Amino acid sequence: MTLLTVDDLSVSLDTAQGRAQAVRDLSFDLGPGDTLGIVGESGCGKTMSALAILGLLPDNAVTTGAIRLNDRDLLNCTEAEWCDIRGNQIAMIFQEPMTSLNPVHPIGRQIMEGMFLHRALSKAQALEETIRLLETVGIQNAAERLKHYPHQLSGGQRQRVMIAIALANQPRLLIADEPTTAVDVTIQKQILGLINKLIDEFDMGLVLISHDLGVIAKLVERVIVMYGGVAVETGSVETIFSDPAHPYTCGLLSAIPRIDRSTHSRHKRLPTIPGVVPDLVDMPAGCTFSDRCSLATDTCRTVPPVPVVLSSHHQVACYHLDRARAQWQTGPR
Amino acid sequence: MKFFLIKRLSTFAATLFAATLLTFFALEILPGDPALVILGVDAPDSAVAALREQLGLNRPVTERYIDWISHFLRGELGVSYTYSVPVSELLRERLAITIPLALMAMALSVVIAFSLGIYAATHHNRHGDVLVMGVSQLGISIPNFWLALMLILLFAVNLGWFASGGFPGWYAGWWPALKALILPAIALATVQGAILARFTRSATLETMREDYVRTARAKGLNRRQTLWRHVLRNAMISVVTVMGLQFANLLAGTIVVESVFALPGIGRLILQSIANRDVVVVRDIVTLLVAMVVIINLVVDLLYALIDPRLRSSDV
Amino acid sequence: MSDKRLPGNTLASHKAGRTVASAPASIWRRTLEHRSFLAGSILTSLLAGMALLSLFWTPHNPTRINIRQRLASPSLEHWLGTDQFGRDILSIIMTGAQNSIMVGVVAVGIGLLFGVMLGLIAASAKGWVEELIMRVCDFMYAFPVILLAIMLVATLGSGAINAILAIGIFAIPTFARLARASANAIWSREFVLAAQAAGKSAIRITWEHILPNIVSVIVVQATVEFALAVLAEAALSYLGIGSQPPTPSWGRMLSEVQTLVFLNPWLAVYPGAAIAMTVLGLNLLGDGLRDVLDPRLVYKR
Numbered sequence: 001m002t003l004l005t006v007d008d009l010s011v012s013l014d015t016a017q018g019r020a021q022a023v024r025d026l027s028f029d030l031g032p033g034d035t036l037g038i039v040g041e042s043g044c045g046k047t048m049s050a051l052a053i054l055g056l057l058p059d060n061a062v063t064t065g066a067i068r069l070n071d072r073d074l075l076n077c078t079e080a081e082w083c084d085i086r087g088n089q090i091a092m093i094f095q096e097p098m099t100s101l102n103p104v105h106p107i108g109r110q111i112m113e114g115m116f117l118h119r120a121l122s123k124a125q126a127l128e129e130t131i132r133l134l135e136t137v138g139i140q141n142a143a144e145r146l147k148h149y150p151h152q153l154s155g156g157q158r159q160r161v162m163i164a165i166a167l168a169n170q171p172r173l174l175i176a177d178e179p180t181t182a183v184d185v186t187i188q189k190q191i192l193g194l195i196n197k198l199i200d201e202f203d204m205g206l207v208l209i210s211h212d213l214g215v216i217a218k219l220v221e222r223v224i225v226m227y228g229g230v231a232v233e234t235g236s237v238e239t240i241f242s243d244p245a246h247p248y249t250c251g252l253l254s255a256i257p258r259i260d261r262s263t264h265s266r267h268k269r270l271p272t273i274p275g276v277v278p279d280l281v282d283m284p285a286g287c288t289f290s291d292r293c294s295l296a297t298d299t300c301r302t303v304p305p306v307p308v309v310l311s312s313h314h315q316v317a318c319y320h321l322d323r324a325r326a327q328w329q330t331g332p333r
Numbered sequence: 334m335k336f337f338l339i340k341r342l343s344t345f346a347a348t349l350f351a352a353t354l355l356t357f358f359a360l361e362i363l364p365g366d367p368a369l370v371i372l373g374v375d376a377p378d379s380a381v382a383a384l385r386e387q388l389g390l391n392r393p394v395t396e397r398y399i400d401w402i403s404h405f406l407r408g409e410l411g412v413s414y415t416y417s418v419p420v421s422e423l424l425r426e427r428l429a430i431t432i433p434l435a436l437m438a439m440a441l442s443v444v445i446a447f448s449l450g451i452y453a454a455t456h457h458n459r460h461g462d463v464l465v466m467g468v469s470q471l472g473i474s475i476p477n478f479w480l481a482l483m484l485i486l487l488f489a490v491n492l493g494w495f496a497s498g499g500f501p502g503w504y505a506g507w508w509p510a511l512k513a514l515i516l517p518a519i520a521l522a523t524v525q526g527a528i529l530a531r532f533t534r535s536a537t538l539e540t541m542r543e544d545y546v547r548t549a550r551a552k553g554l555n556r557r558q559t560l561w562r563h564v565l566r567n568a569m570i571s572v573v574t575v576m577g578l579q580f581a582n583l584l585a586g587t588i589v590v591e592s593v594f595a596l597p598g599i600g601r602l603i604l605q606s607i608a609n610r611d612v613v614v615v616r617d618i619v620t621l622l623v624a625m626v627v628i629i630n631l632v633v634d635l636l637y638a639l640i641d642p643r644l645r646s647s648d649v
Numbered sequence: 650m651s652d653k654r655l656p657g658n659t660l661a662s663h664k665a666g667r668t669v670a671s672a673p674a675s676i677w678r679r680t681l682e683h684r685s686f687l688a689g690s691i692l693t694s695l696l697a698g699m700a701l702l703s704l705f706w707t708p709h710n711p712t713r714i715n716i717r718q719r720l721a722s723p724s725l726e727h728w729l730g731t732d733q734f735g736r737d738i739l740s741i742i743m744t745g746a747q748n749s750i751m752v753g754v755v756a757v758g759i760g761l762l763f764g765v766m767l768g769l770i771a772a773s774a775k776g777w778v779e780e781l782i783m784r785v786c787d788f789m790y791a792f793p794v795i796l797l798a799i800m801l802v803a804t805l806g807s808g809a810i811n812a813i814l815a816i817g818i819f820a821i822p823t824f825a826r827l828a829r830a831s832a833n834a835i836w837s838r839e840f841v842l843a844a845q846a847a848g849k850s851a852i853r854i855t856w857e858h859i860l861p862n863i864v865s866v867i868v869v870q871a872t873v874e875f876a877l878a879v880l881a882e883a884a885l886s887y888l889g890i891g892s893q894p895p896t897p898s899w900g901r902m903l904s905e906v907q908t909l910v911f912l913n914p915w916l917a918v919y920p921g922a923a924i925a926m927t928v929l930g931l932n933l934l935g936d937g938l939r940d941v942l943d944p945r946l947v948y949k950r
Contacts (some may be wrong), residue, residue: 043444056550079555094551099544104566104642114552149642165552263516348788359800474929476883479903479921486914578790585793589884593907603799604888616758619796626791 004030004053004173005207009065011048011057018281022048024229025065032172035199035206037216037237039252040226046209050175053207054092055082069173088118091166095178097158101150107161108146114168137164156187160194167198173205180215192218204275213256218242222313225249228288235314245310245321248273248289250328287318295320338413345631352623353405357398360612405620411613415606423602430500431598434514436541438521443576445526450533455560457538465530472527477586481520481593488516498595517594519642521586525579532575536568543567570640577633581626664791686937692930711744712895732906732916742923744897744899749879752813756878757871759817765867766823769859769904771825772832773851783829786822794819797938802890809892812885816878827870830865850890865942872935883924899924
């Protein structure tokens, strides 16, 4: 049984410069307790995909395809039905804990707000539950902290509060959008550990969005690599890291600095992918990565590649995946 | 909070002090001898000298300043040269018109501004928004005294619903008195409301783009709940500032509009006093008006602390 | 931040530079597409044209009194009719535009000159100088322009010059605050730090780097202040403490005809409409200029 099914999801935004295709034909599904990572650079459509699942796209967005939660078609939901689902069955943790909390309300009130919205609780019950929740996410003196305002908390504590807000109604699906980008490395580790613990404890599905392959590797089983709004490669974490087949994935992996490699590449610079992220309004007609890809041919530039199934857990949209794989196995690192 | 309070209160005191200095010494260089003004140019020199002595005009400037300010602080204002009555007495009747008028105008402009501004923000880029923005642009451009004239023309001359000016006095009953202030209040509030509506709109729009508003929506709050619980309170922080700053303009507008409607308020008094070279009255009124502006802005600053918890805590 | 060495960022750093295609061309496109800018320029040129024309020609002599023709209705001879002294209203309105422009230019000139200077000094000097200048500006906000004018008039006597002076002084803190805020933003930019490191003096940096970068913001504010000056002058003249007869002034026209609105309402309509259109034009122009000169500022209003 699946929890979430995303089927041929496309999101486009009408902007002053024209129509921007933010997400193109994205498909995946997620069972209860499954974890999925979406990785890519900023502007690759990962956040738009997440907002689409939550029904919080900006007003100028046009969505096609289907998103189903427990076989309920979300894209046909009315606004009232969406409000019933958000924060109740699907919850989201945002990137910026510093700005994602309302500065004029105490944090306890911000956590309880979601509880009152979706459940019939007495004030005492909500208070008790909030204290428990704050303890669960690792905030000490929870009863005292309730009354504090966001500016009185550190960045890590705020992100914990954000997680508490997300968990207020024990959602079936948790979406985390760059949950650790804005906090420093030690806090990052704690937060990731916490999310890992909580998805087990609450048996939630997780969609983790990050530009950081390291973060992805720590938390999820399956990965979607997105580029220019398109899922270019999908596979299990092990497959993606050990046997990448899309030139873009290869590029991402080789751009991670690794201590174990430094011995034999002392004189080489960290490889980067040449070129710039394409403008979403003005995408190449073929493969979105074609204008930065060293393997690109005329076909790549004119006809979008169809995903090729390499194994049950591995799909790649590339004409030259054999050459890319060969290059990765032997190539200069 | 303590630091914040001390800082605000000291700025407040410094501003008031500077205002009294400026007013006093600006009027000190006023050409024309008040004694001559009172007695007329043909008065004998001895009489003028005697009056100067009586008015204390022969004492050193600093002494007179200290004398004035210490009396002013105790609420003892001077005696008008021209009316020969204490300024405080004059003020009492005049303020009974100006203050209700300013308050009515303020309340009306806030009602206009909030309803239009919030409506426009929630209908961003749709017809309603464009219409509100257009109307408010027009509202900002109209001189308030001309609008006052036009209101008289429409409601007093053509429709005959209101008197075209004058004030029956509060002893005539609260309704006739209030009625006399309605048109002036509308004239004042239209311009203020238009300015404030634009600020309300942009502050609301700006707040709606905040991350915490998205968080609120992600909790499952609908647009209306999000607006009331999360957007407006934060948007009000900047709107309230503008309201405070606008108060000075509102008072200035009152002076002009009182003149159009022939209302015997502070504005008329100050204009007459200037014509009469009545320094005592001008000095006290200007100081009083500036004090009102400064006090309102202090109140706004304190209101801040109520709205914004970041200012309430000790770490600011 | 730990993400400096992450793949996403390695790539994102290439991102800049692509969208800045043809800046001058896009300024023109934005200009022509911007409706409020267009409407504002048309109204403002109308005002300027009217003032300019009246220097050489008006339908009638705006100050010639002709009692036999007083309070005439609009006709071919007098397009907008005549006032209580038989003067041609259109001619007075046209000549009144000169007055408004003069007041606006001088008052905004005073405010801009001193305000920008103070703001730049505050931004470059920092410390107690900045604090002092800004506190004085705060203080001046407590004096409404009318009150300031009243005090000036009380000390120096009625007259256009005192009114203009009051309006100009009132505009100083606005310009000073704006100049300081924008200058502070530029002072923290890398190229200024580089210039400082190269040993350039604060005055030279202000002249070479700060001023050119804040010009557009100042221009926009000047337009808005121009509108405020026109409004304030009209109010002061209406109160009788602005420009004095026989200089035609829209504000004074209104005070002169006030007792006649029962007889001939149109007398009160024309000058007010002229003021409103002028102010509207300038405000629209300011809004438009803001968007055209610096599209990044669009949301900061």
